[in-house]
Amino acid sequence: MLDFSRTWLPYLYLYGVGGGIFLIGMFIILRSRSLKLERIRHREWYHILIFGLVYYMGIHGLFTFAALGKSLFAGVIGLVIVALSVHLIFTLIKKPKGSV
Amino acid sequence: MDAAIQTSSSFWVIIFGYFALVLGFGSFFARYNKTTQDFFFSGRRFSWWLITMSIVATGVGSHSFLKYSSKAYEHGFSSTMTYMNDWFFMPMFLFGWLPIVYYTKIRSIPDYFQRRFNSGVRVLATIAILGYMIGYIAIGFLTMGKTLEPLLGLDLYTIIFIVAVISGIYITFGGQTA
Numbered sequence: 001m002l003d004f005s006r007t008w009l010p011y012l013y014l015y016g017v018g019g020g021i022f023l024i025g026m027f028i029i030l031r032s033r034s035l036k037l038e039r040i041r042h043r044e045w046y047h048i049l050i051f052g053l054v055y056y057m058g059i060h061g062l063f064t065f066a067a068l069g070k071s072l073f074a075g076v077i078g079l080v081i082v083a084l085s086v087h088l089i090f091t092l093i094k095k096p097k098g099s100v
Numbered sequence: 101m102d103a104a105i106q107t108s109s110s111f112w113v114i115i116f117g118y119f120a121l122v123l124g125f126g127s128f129f130a131r132y133n134k135t136t137q138d139f140f141f142s143g144r145r146f147s148w149w150l151i152t153m154s155i156v157a158t159g160v161g162s163h164s165f166l167k168y169s170s171k172a173y174e175h176g177f178s179s180t181m182t183y184m185n186d187w188f189f190m191p192m193f194l195f196g197w198l199p200i201v202y203y204t205k206i207r208s209i210p211d212y213f214q215r216r217f218n219s220g221v222r223v224l225a226t227i228a229i230l231g232y233m234i235g236y237i238a239i240g241f242l243t244m245g246k247t248l249e250p251l252l253g254l255d256l257y258t259i260i261f262i263v264a265v266i267s268g269i270y271i272t273f274g275g276q277t278a
Contacts, residue, residue: 002176010178018188025191034195045194052187060184067176 007064015057022053044092051088055081107251123266126274139275140207162244 026049029035036042058081065074133139146154171179206212209229214222245259252259 006176006178010181014181014184018185022188022191025189025196029191029195034199035191049191049194052190056184056187060180063180 002068007068011060011064014060019053047088047091051084054084058084119266123270126270129277130273130275132277133273133275138277142275142277161240162247163239163242166243166246167239 026035030037035046037046058077062074062077062081065071065077132142137144168179168182171182200206200212204212204215206215210222210225213225241260241264244263245256248254248259248263249256
């Protein structure tokens with residue numbers, strides 16, 4: 001039986017608590033200037049890190065919707081993930097000149 | 101103990117062929133291990149993608165296939181959070197821990213603790229890691245034994261002993277290069 005406690009509750013817990021840890025990590029590396037957004041390579045990694053979180057949340061949500069039989073929602077999330085992946089790949093390929 | 105599962109001869113050819121290939125590979129590259137630098141880091145001569153594959157292969161073991169399959173059967177889709185949570189520590193890993201490892205060229209985590217604090221902290225860190233590794237390796241051997249038990253029809257502890265001996269020889273002579 002795919003009830004709330006087996007589907008969306010773990011999802012909320014995972015990305016609620018884990019997302020908080022992720023945000024704290026991002027805050028620390030930005031505040032400590034370990035991640036310098038004025039550097040192009042660092043900005044790329046900044047986008048990759050955020051994309052990664054969105055990707056995991058998306059793929060987890062996609063399969064949960066699919067398991068619940070809500071194919072439309074799953075399909076929309078799948079398309080968004082594909083679009084974001086393509087966007088990220090093209091952004092990383094098109095490096096500006098003099099990138100550091 | 102249950103009776104051994106009936107298997108075809110091609111199954112055993114694949115299994116023994118795989119182990120022969122892996123052990124042969126390790127034995128071949130063992131000749132390049134001259135110093136501790138070679139043993140632990142393969143002389144720092146490998147490409148990033150090869151090191152990445154090695155890290156993934158280190159993290160995935162017999163326990164991965166047994167434990168996570170079991171958890172998925174028991175708890176359904178929520179069991180995926182075991183691996184889905186890896187991304188949360190990525191910011192701190194990429195821009196916190198990794199630059200320290202890379203630029204200071206530390207050889208191990210206890211080495212880091214010695215440089216950062218003192219040799220006493222290094223000993224404590226080593227004990228903590230060893231405690232963790234005993235459990236980690238033990239669960240690896242147990243799950244490997246559980247996997248092979250119905251296939252070989254041997255006693256669990258006999259299988260664990262054989263696997264431990266083979267793994268020990270492979271690691272001791274092959275090092276990180278293997």
